[in-house]
Amino acid sequence: MLSRTADNLYWLSRYVERAEYLARVLEATHRLSALPLAYAGPSNEWESAVATAGCAAAFQSAYGEPNEETVTDFLAFSSENPSSIRSCFEVARANARAVRTALTMEMWDAINGAWLEIRGFGPGRKSRDEIARFLRLIQESSLRYDGSAYRTMLRNDAFWFSRLGVYMERSDNTARILDVKYHLLLPAQQHVGGPLDYFQWAAILRTVSALTSYRWVYRDSVKPWLVADLLILNNQMPRSLASCYENLVRNLDLIGQAYGRQGLAQRQARAIRARLESSRMEEIFQAGLHEFITEFIADNNRLGTTITQQYLL
């Protein structure tokens, strides 16, 4: 297939996945900020939401003070923020339009329909109800797009490249929330058991839609090291780094087999998966959770560059 088509499909999936992630970040933050101070703690969860979205610098220069209104506007609706939910869908739709022939009717419908509705949310202040409705729309649209792709696409390179986009973005997002919140997940004595931290951990789990999964996997109250384990090493959990890499390796292998040629991207992905498979949480904590995550983000970015160079240019 055309490199440009593959590139468009890859980024289309990435943008939809990113929009859904941002919607979850905002939803979890709204929930956290609604708690009485005694539960939520003194930390500014809005500042942390911007950091989790990876656009702290851009926010600083545009708004200054992070609070519910500014952060919601910036992450959800701003057309100046190229990574806002609105911008993500705008780019996603432009990409979709450019590769109409590579999309199924259902996928186009999901993107185009979502965009038409998103456009209905005009500028200006919005009520909490409106914001909640918007965030729900985004999550539903993402599910619909992903489901349409899964159920209607031919299983060929077009499908595999669009899956690569999903998992690259997802692993990046999970790594980013770990990067911002890692201090909450350290198994330090003083953190255990406080109600304050419980809600912070729950917010993290909510952001990756894993609060219920956590209970089923560990059958235990929320403990920070188990949250870290769930997000990093547990391959049952679809947003964990391990699960993302299992899927990245699989889809890259399918592409390699179809083209009769393996390359650097396949080798890099396998190396990262091997590291995740052989790691134990205790070792990661001993060597430093923060270092581990920083290294992972660098590896992940490198793989993204390799995929682009190998297939998408």
Next chain:
Amino acid sequence: MSSVSAQTTGPQKRTLSLVRSDMPPVEGPIGFDEMWGRDSVVRAPYNELAAWLDQIPSGVLDQRRREAELVFRRIGITFAVYGETDAQERLIPFDVIPRILSSAEWDRLRRGLEQRVRAINLFIKDIYSRREILRAGIVPEDMVFQNPVFRPEMNGLKVPHDLYVFVAGIDIVRVDAETFYVLEDNVRTPSGVSYMLENREIMHRLFPDLFSRHRIAPVDNYPDELLATLKSVAPGTTSGDPTVVLLTPGVFNSAYYEHSFLADKLGIELVEGRDLVVRDEVVYMRTTEGLNRVDVIYRRVDDDFLDPLAFRADSLLGVPGLMSAYFAGTVTLANAVGTGIADDKAIYSYMPEILRFYMGEEPILKNVPTWCCRRPADLAYVLDHLEELVVKEVHGSGGYGMLIGPKADKGSLAAFRDKLKFQPNAFIAQPTLSLSTCPTCVEDGVAPRHVDLRPFVLNGRDQIRIVPGGLTRVALKRGSLVVNSSQGGGTKDTWVLDH
């Protein structure tokens, strides 16, 4: 069902619901309506439709029209209008009442179209090789050599199979039961065929009952016919099955939807200039598996923008070096470069003679009588009769820059008079034809609106293929003669009845 067909045989008088109450104030005689003729008796091809329109409860047409719009919006058939930023993706209005041609009418059109496209192809070949028609003094030399669309690069070039025009859109208008005129030849990158196909698709969906009452020649084999045509003209260097691609200027082009639609139906890659690369006079496309050789390019990019090394250097749409591959004969461009010389409005007025010259036959389809303002006698006539005529720019398209005499005010008449005197070569004039009308849904019911027809002619190495019908465009504004989609025209499904 039998009682229905009993009702519908034989001529019918016009019923009240279809009174042409909003017919424009008449200039000259009442025009020819394709359903009602001139004397309010339903013409044979429309018998079933007229009966059906009579039967359906009021509101049905309006409801179907809304349904159609919803479907079009959802599947994203949109049309970008240049210069309207807000309406970057506008829908072309679709009228749910079909336009119907009998098989005898179509048969004559088909033969006329074949004849005309063959002649056009021979003319282009001649212009870029022996130029016999110029030596015979039939077409003035300066009209060719001073024409901006003449491509000296094409001189003496041997193109595969001597074919230049592979896809042509010939615009036809009708003035009475017997007379069809060719209004315009489009042999560069004619568009609109996607609407022909989508209109049929949507009519099937909306009016299954109406369909079952007719035997309508299908059009949905057009993509197959187009692909067969394109494959038939692959260059001699092709090994195995030719690789065909569709070259688009990109998403911002007004016809982008059509480009992606056709690529999808043909199962070929939709490429932009940046997807192609030329190495050693061979064209390749960049794919996830490396470079792939390309044999035939169905290009929807104008000559000027094809290759920045050969034509406009500031073009980012093209492929550097593409013309070198074309000259080396390793790739077929469809249509060929330089075909614009044949669909220029000034050349148009010579088309009957051009046709006689190459075919040795009388044209089956006539031209609209045309005054060529470059001829002093014609110019004098035009200046004297300006308020009766339509004046068009020779190089204009899309209905822009034209004067409709009977509708123009004093100021614009005077302004055009000056333009004509200053630059007579740039204009032609035609009588204001009373174009045929067809019943069309409007705000408050059904009313006659002017229509034209663009059939699509495919000219391959082996044969000429034309799917029956084409795109009917309709001027939705009351009394308007301008059917161009860029100026508020709409479209209709076109039915050719089978024997």
